Amino acid sequence: MPHSETLTVAASYANALSIQSRIELQFEIEQFLYAEAALIDGREYRAWLDLWTDDCSYWMPIRRTVTLSDIDKEFTKRGKMAFFDDDKSSLTMRVAKMESGSSWSEDPPSRTRHFVNNVRVVEVGGNEMTVEVAFMLYRTRLDTEESTWAGRRVDRIRRVNGALKLCGREIYLDQTLIRATNMSTLF
Amino acid sequence: MPHSETLTVAASYANALSIQSRIELQFEIEQFLYAEAALIDGREYRAWLDLWTDDCSYWMPIRRTVTLSDIDKEFTKRGKMAFFDDDKSSLTMRVAKMESGSSWSEDPPSRTRHFVNNVRVVEVGGNEMTVEVAFMLYRTRLDTEESTWAGRRVDRIRRVNGALKLCGREIYLDQTLIRATNMSTLF
Amino acid sequence: MPHSETLTVAASYANALSIQSRIELQFEIEQFLYAEAALIDGREYRAWLDLWTDDCSYWMPIRRTVTLSDIDKEFTKRGKMAFFDDDKSSLTMRVAKMESGSSWSEDPPSRTRHFVNNVRVVEVGGNEMTVEVAFMLYRTRLDTEESTWAGRRVDRIRRVNGALKLCGREIYLDQTLIRATNMSTLF
Amino acid sequence: MDAIHEQGAALGKSEIRSCFDSDTGTLDRRVFADEDIYNLELRNIFARAWNFMCHESQIPNVGDYVINYIGEDQVIIVRDKQGDVQVLLNTCRHRGNALCRAEQGNAKSFVCSYHGWNYDLNGDLIGVPGLTAYYRKDIDKSQWGLAKAAQVDHFHGLYFATLDPDAPSLHDYLGDVGRVGLGLLLAQGDVEVVEGVQRNIIDCNWKVAVDNLFDWYHVQYSHASAGIAGFMDIAAILHPQNQMVMLGEYGHAISGPAIPQDKQDFLDGLSDEERRALAANIAKESKGPPPPIRMKAAKELLGPVGVRSMGHPNIFPNLWVSTNGTQLCLRLPRGPFETEIRWYTVLPKAMPEDVKRQAIAFNTHLFGPAGMLEQDDGENWSQSTRASRGVKSRSYRHHMAMGLGHDEVMVDPSGQSRIETTISEHAQRWLYRNWMDWMAADSWADLKEDHSRVPEGRV
Amino acid sequence: MDAIHEQGAALGKSEIRSCFDSDTGTLDRRVFADEDIYNLELRNIFARAWNFMCHESQIPNVGDYVINYIGEDQVIIVRDKQGDVQVLLNTCRHRGNALCRAEQGNAKSFVCSYHGWNYDLNGDLIGVPGLTAYYRKDIDKSQWGLAKAAQVDHFHGLYFATLDPDAPSLHDYLGDVGRVGLGLLLAQGDVEVVEGVQRNIIDCNWKVAVDNLFDWYHVQYSHASAGIAGFMDIAAILHPQNQMVMLGEYGHAISGPAIPQDKQDFLDGLSDEERRALAANIAKESKGPPPPIRMKAAKELLGPVGVRSMGHPNIFPNLWVSTNGTQLCLRLPRGPFETEIRWYTVLPKAMPEDVKRQAIAFNTHLFGPAGMLEQDDGENWSQSTRASRGVKSRSYRHHMAMGLGHDEVMVDPSGQSRIETTISEHAQRWLYRNWMDWMAADSWADLKEDHSRVPEGRV
């Protein structure tokens, strides 16, 4: 969603709901996203996977350093090359990889910390909503390897028999050139 | 506001309002500040500018490394040299600069991420309130330029016909020697 | 508390309380932890100390880089070596040290910023609760010294005649080899 | 930083010639961890070689440009007003400022953000503010255009450039093996680069990454988890019984699986339609995109031996043709201890959209920092590089003798020669043998004179 | 790190003398990207020159101190008990620990945090714990005081220091041009430094920042956005028809706009009151603070030529007098690839409070990392520095020939000489010519003997 609409949308949806409901929704979503982050950082990948719907999409396009005149080319589009372009089955493969006992990039495992900030519910429609987050993922490995990834995340959250599930995640990383040996972690 | 009073004030104002109202206010302010951050990170500078009152002040004093015996000299005072000492007209100039088409420091544009943390309403009086925030601003440029600025922010927020506006911002950066080629971004 | 139980516990306790009470509790705890952080960052160590109960424990075990097969050895256990293993009296000593006028490691004082993120109340029992936090502590000193410490914090909070107090803190740092000259700051 | 030999000792040719021992197949670790060797590599290898710049499809229109590197020299590759591709050093002739800071884009001309000197897309200096008023017309614009690569040429749209005017033509530089290597990418007809180059930094020496591309040996162990996870059948891609190595002058090589002669003979009998049908069928069963069964025309391009290759070519020094000819991987030196990795996906224009989408998804998940395979490579490479620095560790030479002395070079009537063998390290040995030639040469003249000839007989 | 010439090759004088070519006005980029050249700069330039320390108003009281640098040597500038200003190396004579870690403050004495050695404000060692018990009185305190700068002196309260006892006096070092340069700051009477020094690190070579201060050419393009945004009228500040350059011995120079002779004659006719009135009027229209119309006394200080200068002086090597004489900018080397920038605002004590506030606000927004102008400089400088490293890029010399051979040095009856011209690069050329003199000299004696004389006639 283009930022320009951010405020308006937020506003419009604000009118739709009472502040009371919005606060409850905000609380519920924040706690859900915090718990989700804790599962990754706690290396509970299988439990994390269960938070995703079967039709989910998990996508991190490639960002490029471009001039303002080419700003529309800053991110690659759907269907083009990306860093992540996963569905449930490929996410499952990533988790299976980490459980395989021979996933060297994660053994010894990374120490990750997911910071979920500036949580904004920007759209509520039916049983789905769109949530924007400013995230920081801090990772250390071995004695000295240190990586920081920050960016904007757009999550699609769906209510499935009362419980919240993730059905979509778009990860707009700030880095163009990835300053790390790998991205063997989950965002 | 000196920290020493932080708790007391917070407490005293707590008594003034019901927890219900405080929660609603907190929610409203957090969402406002998150949306504001998203506008900068989304490069919607003009829309961001509209969040500021005409009589606003935007100030970042210079911090110095001093001993405890000189701690009162840690920050420069109003009217002395600073990094930012803006009013609405100079903020407008900064935005105009970025829109000018020849603002080389921001073309290619920076990728910024504003983390608005530890939001505390420390004072409520009439239609204005004071909000303290622990912020982190993470910026990347080109392939390898990376800057992190953290500090304490004291925002003055005013309610103008129902809507929230920013009428003041004091940015107390943690760095003394700025470790960056420039600060061409908004805080 | 092992992460695996995180969700379940959170859930179970969720059932115990109305969403209304949970929101109020969340608000109260967040504001308390934010204010606590502000006291450290504002160098109000004495006031900070008052937030701790006399029977408190403040513990940072040593983390080690281990393989998945030795993951149970990642952190040292209680009673073994640690970075911090403090009670009220040793915390008091740390504060007294900083007030001593000859605590060279903190004169000139560090500039610290505590980011309290992903706050999750994971347990409520009687007048005590357990709160998990993803924290980042950013410190600068002199012109160029810069340290970032991130990790998971498990706080025990107790209600004492209406007011919240800290009775326990476990700090699970992400780093194994500490990349800093010292840890003369409070976490 | 660790200095391997005494600080400032000049780097003698004998010292260089001692780095790799062809008889025992062992390599001195200093080649991975020495500032002087690295600086010499920039001068003697990267500044002399033909370096990959881009594919024409990345810059289709006048003014389209991408940024790339020749060693650590940043260059602009741009399509000028004549439609020609120019390779210009990205540094203003006035005070050195970078003309382009974006990594790609479209420009009418290159205006410097410092003083506004304006360069035409072909590098000509066309505008100098204050030419009359300040310079009193006293500057010969023709002498101050952007610096250009000494030679620029392309092979079927794949652009290369060299900074050395004495370098042989691209065609001669590539030789048959280099052309076959690139040919694997072109064997399905005209290609285009898919939007999005994956780029990341691995803290390893660039050669560790390069010799790994020939390394079919590490796949089974390093990437076992990708197999267990069900991403691909690791064992199935190795074909240890049918490996083929082709060695080319100046260090090019191709190593990996090959189509057995009998299977190739069978394929040669099929029409293009029959081949497509076959591929479609196989695709149904297999995971991943359809197998790159080549069309009749491919044999022209690749020759009777090359057409059988399913291996990994390296265009010396640092361009890997990968993923059954659907990806290019460039390894750019960033000091002795860091390498920038770039992944390009290159697909036949004619490829059906749905197949394309499948191939893109597969490539996205295969390599790159988050790839199911590549995420396990980086730390092995960085640890290998790191262990080249310890006072004692660096004294132990790498073992690179797999298959040494056990194989035979076969020469085809067509003149194409190859080694038919199992998984081996012939290509890695060839890489470092040629690396020594390049490093010890004083000039292209010298190198042309004195470089390893493609081996014959026992190897 | 990139080594330009072969590792460890000694840096010969001829090599240094080849860096800048005065005839063609071209500069070898290696001067920006060579570890050896940088280390030699620390020894031959910074350790010999008079370096700016502070203004007396920064340390008004006994015990007041600020930290500054001479090259990379950290020094304490402190007012001692006699009220004299001392410049002391900030390193304990016992085990080298830093005495002061704060960047400014007030001290009764300097007590080392390691073992408690105590130094008087003048550097004398006055306290040694355990002198009797542990040292058995066997230490000659008089020999172990803090190391001091070899010479300390001030020009109207602007303090400078040199580490070289053989350096000429500050007065002779500055010469007429250096004194005029500083004079621009003093021409309005006694000054004081406003609280708050803006400091930031730019990843550029220090000389790139220094030659930029003479660079009136970049303003129109680099800083166009400040004009468009309405911050200032960029075109109006250039005065291309009235530029004047003054060149001084040892590399000092002033370059930029000048008051036309006729306008100056008119001003000379006005009383101080009339001048103030005039300034006030102009201030009304213009944005920014009132123009620095000088009082009668200024002519004494600056001389008939200097009084006309509105340009940018550099006190060699690295002190820029800027913003119409209301700011000082210091460029401190931090390795070949980084520079610490320091901005001081210096205003006449007599300036009315409201005007002061206006000037402070203007200066805050002008330069410094967030300045409307300076934010656009940093990346140009860092990219220029960066492009001095590539094997090929560094082989292209900077063009610095603007106006070369087109102007005339005019000597005033007073003896002050200058070049009246348009925007030019005479001052930059002078900078690098003198840089070579300093770098090639073995000592001050050598430098006094053998340095470029101020040119006469055609330049």
Add this chain to the structure above:
Amino acid sequence: MDAIHEQGAALGKSEIRSCFDSDTGTLDRRVFADEDIYNLELRNIFARAWNFMCHESQIPNVGDYVINYIGEDQVIIVRDKQGDVQVLLNTCRHRGNALCRAEQGNAKSFVCSYHGWNYDLNGDLIGVPGLTAYYRKDIDKSQWGLAKAAQVDHFHGLYFATLDPDAPSLHDYLGDVGRVGLGLLLAQGDVEVVEGVQRNIIDCNWKVAVDNLFDWYHVQYSHASAGIAGFMDIAAILHPQNQMVMLGEYGHAISGPAIPQDKQDFLDGLSDEERRALAANIAKESKGPPPPIRMKAAKELLGPVGVRSMGHPNIFPNLWVSTNGTQLCLRLPRGPFETEIRWYTVLPKAMPEDVKRQAIAFNTHLFGPAGMLEQDDGENWSQSTRASRGVKSRSYRHHMAMGLGHDEVMVDPSGQSRIETTISEHAQRWLYRNWMDWMAADSWADLKEDHSRVPEGRV
């Protein structure tokens, strides 16, 4: 990075011999800030010396391993299937990859994550994938086992290793003083390492940290705040009237408080029970853990002089026995400007649980990055190191003359010699004198021949 002497100038022995002046007790700061000196230290000191590896209790079971360093060479210390302790370079002989990435653990064998070569716990190469199929059996596994330390030995369970086959035996290397130094840790009987090694990086030269361990002088001032805070009685631990220094061949030394002879005589008269009772009583009053009153057996181990020592031993080059023999501190070089600090707590197995817990808590709060004492050391050390770099600052030699020429070496009938004195710097001088011997020696043969003999008479 700052180069002290001219880039690339070979480091002559006379240059090394000039670094420390035993007559005046002054030290050239270059030893802390010179790349070449640092690289030579790795070769001439760390690669030759016996380096501390671990205590047997850290790896009780077969397959238990910990990672440590010899200089910057990473080693695996592992208990093999015979129960012997092996010290193996943590780098695969195939392509150099690290076998272990964890800092501790248990392994059945070491399988390399790159190609799966498999090494037995004793370093033997026992598995090579594709040995037959790819290598055609043509690799002599016996030649490609992991590289081992040249010698491994232990002193009462404290394991050491050297990379130099010509090094003397551990027993001879330690000599009496080294053995007494380690003995202080063992004087209470069998010991074990408590879980958890505190590790952090201090940006100082490793020698600054090492000479500080003898530095009883800094305690009172650097650590004053710990006293004020009530953590410990700083003054009480110094015993300036009863300091004793023991100097050993090859640079070992012990310096610090000693039990006065008369008090020792009294203790010698007590039975072990009486000693324990005494300790318990003292513990009641004092903060901190009970005093390390030694049992009868200690005298055997330490000798009549050593048994009196309560000081700080350094086992050359970098192992400190600390905290009344309950901690070991290792200082690992990480380039000239960084040091990794490791703190081990080592307690007698026989120590009662409650006393143990008390000792562990005390040690946790004492040293380490958050320690009440050590947090004040780091910045002093980093600032001392930093000030060794400035062109001028580095020209001032450190003062290390405390007590020089005022004391007498006394030789005990047992042959143990010591200096009985007050707080002094005899040990620091001994450290740097021996450092020069090591640095100037071409080999162990050379060093054995030509190293400082333990002084006699006046010192």
